[in-house]
Amino acid sequence: MTYRRRPSPLHAARAAVGGAYCLALGAVALSTEHPLVLAAALAAVVGSALLAGLGLELARLARFAIPFALVVALINPLVTREGLTVIVRGPDLPWPGPLDITLEATAYGGVLGLRALVVFLTFGLYALAVDPDEVLRIFRRISFRSALTATIATRMVPVLARDARRLADAQRCRPGAQVPRLAVVRAVATGALDRAVDVAATLEVRGYGAARRPPRGRRPWSRHDLAFAASAAALVAIAVATPLGGLAPFAPYPRLETAAGVGEWSLAGAILVCALLPFSDRRGIVR
Amino acid sequence: MSILALHAVTYRYPRAQEPALRDVSLQLDEGELVVVAGASGSGKSTLLRAASGLVPHFHGGEFAGNVVVDGMDTREHGPGLLAASVGSLFQDPESQVVMGTVRAELAFPIENRGWPAAATARGVEEVALALGIGALLDRPTSELSGGELQRVALAASLAGRPRIVLLDEPTSQLDPVAGDELVWLLRRLNEEWGTTVVLADHRLERCLGAADRVVAMRGGEIACDGPPRTFLEWAASEEPALQTPGARLFARAGLLPPPSGVKEARATLRAHGLLGDERADPVSSLEPKRRRREKGAALRFDRVWKEWRGGGVALRAASFAVAPGERVALMGRNGAGKSTLLRCAAGLDKPTRGRVHAAGRVALLLQHPGDYLIAERVGDEAPAAALEAAGLGELSERHPADLSGGERQRLALTIVLGPGEPPAAICLDEPTRGMDRALKGELATLLRRLAEQGSAVLVATHDPEFAASFAQRVVLMGDGLPVADGPTAEVLCGGWYFATETARILGGAGRALLPEDGAEVVRRRMTIEVPAP
Numbered sequence A: 001m002t003y004r005r006r007p008s009p010l011h012a013a014r015a016a017v018g019g020a021y022c023l024a025l026g027a028v029a030l031s032t033e034h035p036l037v038l039a040a041a042l043a044a045v046v047g048s049a050l051l052a053g054l055g056l057e058l059a060r061l062a063r064f065a066i067p068f069a070l071v072v073a074l075i076n077p078l079v080t081r082e083g084l085t086v087i088v089r090g091p092d093l094p095w096p097g098p099l100d101i102t103l104e105a106t107a108y109g110g111v112l113g114l115r116a117l118v119v120f121l122t123f124g125l126y127a128l129a130v131d132p133d134e135v136l137r138i139f140r141r142i143s144f145r146s147a148l149t150a151t152i153a154t155r156m157v158p159v160l161a162r163d164a165r166r167l168a169d170a171q172r173c174r175p176g177a178q179v180p181r182l183a184v185v186r187a188v189a190t191g192a193l194d195r196a197v198d199v200a201a202t203l204e205v206r207g208y209g210a211a212r213r214p215p216r217g218r219r220p221w222s223r224h225d226l227a228f229a230a231s232a233a234a235l236v237a238i239a240v241a242t243p244l245g246g247l248a249p250f251a252p253y254p255r256l257e258t259a260a261g262v263g264e265w266s267l268a269g270a271i272l273v274c275a276l277l278p279f280s281d282r283r284g285i286v287r
Numbered sequence B: 001m002s003i004l005a006l007h008a009v010t011y012r013y014p015r016a017q018e019p020a021l022r023d024v025s026l027q028l029d030e031g032e033l034v035v036v037a038g039a040s041g042s043g044k045s046t047l048l049r050a051a052s053g054l055v056p057h058f059h060g061g062e063f064a065g066n067v068v069v070d071g072m073d074t075r076e077h078g079p080g081l082l083a084a085s086v087g088s089l090f091q092d093p094e095s096q097v098v099m100g101t102v103r104a105e106l107a108f109p110i111e112n113r114g115w116p117a118a119a120t121a122r123g124v125e126e127v128a129l130a131l132g133i134g135a136l137l138d139r140p141t142s143e144l145s146g147g148e149l150q151r152v153a154l155a156a157s158l159a160g161r162p163r164i165v166l167l168d169e170p171t172s173q174l175d176p177v178a179g180d181e182l183v184w185l186l187r188r189l190n191e192e193w194g195t196t197v198v199l200a201d202h203r204l205e206r207c208l209g210a211a212d213r214v215v216a217m218r219g220g221e222i223a224c225d226g227p228p229r230t231f232l233e234w235a236a237s238e239e240p241a242l243q244t245p246g247a248r249l250f251a252r253a254g255l256l257p258p259p260s261g262v263k264e265a266r267a268t269l270r271a272h273g274l275l276g277d278e279r280a281d282p283v284s285s286l287e288p289k290r291r292r293r294e295k296g297a298a299l300r301f302d303r304v305w306k307e308w309r310g311g312g313v314a315l316r317a318a319s320f321a322v323a324p325g326e327r328v329a330l331m332g333r334n335g336a337g338k339s340t341l342l343r344c345a346a347g348l349d350k351p352t353r354g355r356v357h358a359a360g361r362v363a364l365l366l367q368h369p370g371d372y373l374i375a376e377r378v379g380d381e382a383p384a385a386a387l388e389a390a391g392l393g394e395l396s397e398r399h400p401a402d403l404s405g406g407e408r409q410r411l412a413l414t415i416v417l418g419p420g421e422p423p424a425a426i427c428l429d430e431p432t433r434g435m436d437r438a439l440k441g442e443l444a445t446l447l448r449r450l451a452e453q454g455s456a457v458l459v460a461t462h463d464p465e466f467a468a469s470f471a472q473r474v475v476l477m478g479d480g481l482p483v484a485d486g487p488t489a490e491v492l493c494g495g496w497y498f499a500t501e502t503a504r505i506l507g508g509a510g511r512a513l514l515p516e517d518g519a520e521v522v523r524r525r526m527t528i529e530v531p532a533p
Helices: A015-031 A035-051 A055-079 A103-129 A132-172 A181-205 A223-244 A262-280 B044-052 B102-112 B117-130 B146-158 B176-193 B204-210 B228-238 B245-253 B262-271 B338-346 B384-389 B405-417 B437-452 B464-470 B501-506 B515-529
Strands: A086-088 B002-012 B021-029 B033-037 B062-069 B086-089 B164-168 B196-200 B213-218 B221-226 B299-307 B313-322 B327-331 B353-358 B362-365 B425-429 B456-460 B473-478 B481-487
Touching: A015 A035, A015 A103, A015 A132, A015 A223, A015 A262, A035 A055, A035 A103, A035 A262, A055 A103, A086 A103, A132 A181, A132 B102, A181 B086, A223 A262, B002 B044, B002 B196, B021 B044, B021 B062, B021 B196, B021 B221, B033 B044, B033 B176, B033 B204, B033 B228, B044 B062, B044 B086, B044 B164, B044 B196, B044 B213, B086 B146, B102 B117, B102 B146, B117 B146, B146 B164, B146 B176, B164 B176, B176 B196, B176 B204, B204 B228, B204 B262, B213 B228, B221 B228, B228 B245, B245 B262, B245 B501, B245 B515, B262 B501, B299 B338, B313 B338, B313 B353, B313 B481, B327 B338, B327 B437, B327 B464, B338 B353, B338 B362, B338 B425, B338 B456, B362 B405, B384 B405, B405 B425, B405 B437, B425 B437, B437 B456, B437 B464, B456 B464, B501 B515
Parallel strands: B033 B196, B033 B213, B086 B164, B164 B196, B327 B456, B327 B473, B362 B425, B425 B456
Antiparallel strands: B002 B021, B002 B062, B213 B221, B299 B313, B299 B353, B473 B481
């Protein structure tokens, strides 16, 4: 799961704008608990990924994200003692008390799982669509060493994945019983140290140790920079206005209360339009 | 004017018993192209690391003497500060790329020096043009081939125009074409930009022709320092393993002076009237048969295709067979399909079309022998009897990471060969990377022994000298299929790149590939030329 430049409006936007767009999508998910609005946020993330040519990668990521979201959804009804509508009556244990599962806790678990899924996929979209080198350049002006350390750590992921594949191939060439997977993992971990030392030596000879604050680059704003910046601003406005304006209310306890009227549908529609509109202009997307 | 000066430098790595450098004094002038020669472990890499400041700042250890680079004493200036004057390139390109795209990789060292944005952009464009990698600028570094990565790493080391560039075996992972190109590129940069180049390499025949000066290391000391011809004269008497094939050819034929390259050798032979018109036959006779259905083959590729999902084609109906006990070298440029073919043979990759037939088990030694070694002690990697047979019995208590390169490769080979009956075929992928001549000789002997036991041996290699020393037959791959297939002497005599130095000097005369055979050809001519008294 690494960044690769693709011909898409999101990839054509500068990293600061692309990053802000992804953060705004995440902010929308964190600003509301209304299932319809969260579903719209999920649709916006998936739609963005598809329109950015990242559908396959996001589907691969979903293989991890969906089980994670399910775990979140399942834990809530098991640990929450709130809600009036009991759907499963469990045993009465001495310390935790009655293990009853309520409709409200189950529904709220689903909401939390959905929100976790949106946030997870949003970060996936960020990692796939925002150039880490450009992000490094932005943050180097603020905190050079921390930014570089973070970026190198992320860069090591694909390198170590390649090392692991190579090691696994070598072990497949051994005659007889297969080597346990744990031994391969241990060898990769040991090799990671050597890799890190080699990369550190390279950083030294490329002048990292004596690095100065990088210069501010001047780059004209493209149509995609403007479009995604406007989209991010609109999404942030929605994220702020939703809780402040009491839009799309959702109260899981004590009894599940939610509305799905014109206001909620309009909000969901606005999120989708704001998030996906910048993809309609596909001029100048190939570098 | 001196650009690099070492004064009485002695250095020992942490926890090492012996110093890696002993009382080394050396002075390099600006604009020189210097080749550092020496066997594995002679101190070549440490010398370069001392010049870049990594020794002692990065590696630690005990350091005596002083190194001055472009007026900066490395005791006071670390590698980061020295980077303004020194560009460095190490062996493994994978560990030398730190950014996501080629453009960012080239900009990184320039930005570290605090250059303005416009100057950085210009520096990136210039170095990309100089190295012919303009088309790669927006490619992700994770998608580059080994050769492309090495070129990008070289460009990053040259970005910002350092006054001296240090290269540690930069051609070890490149095919002959790319290796030669890289050396001549360095020569061009040296001549056009005046950059001082210090190049450590085992393949001296590749770089001596471009060198102004050779520094030979032995046991951490400078054993010889002079122009290529002086070095070759010294090597002939003191360190024959460092002689180039051309120099060995001349020494065995009793000719002087030893040549530093093919051009010089041919000029000398021509002057003595020893360069005949004899040329190798055109390679049409080597055209591979469309389909070989030899009965009893140890390994047979039958119209094997490998097409990557969403990507290119690695193999296009590749067909040939290897007989039991036959030693075959698989050659071709980077990306020609050699590694994929070996992976298909061992079952690591499945052909998308066609079939691979093997008469039994196929053992495969991949490019990094260290990948096979995952136990904490050598004795746990293979049975004691197998270790004894490989000459590793005494090392059974050692940690695999503490073995030398040659020992590690022997251990990995012992692992893939396994206990019991020898495999039907043994495949090795680029086994001579970073090896000196002595180790290559040992490996060639080992492969011959394995073939005598009945196994077919198939080795993918970029090294024509190594191929000539062990193989009976060469299959030359191009664009995913064999383009030439024949006896070693036939294939390696007729080319420019896929030819040994002896063959290039003699123009393929007498089908001579190795210096010993070439000397025989020259001696025969001398006998004919000299009239009887």
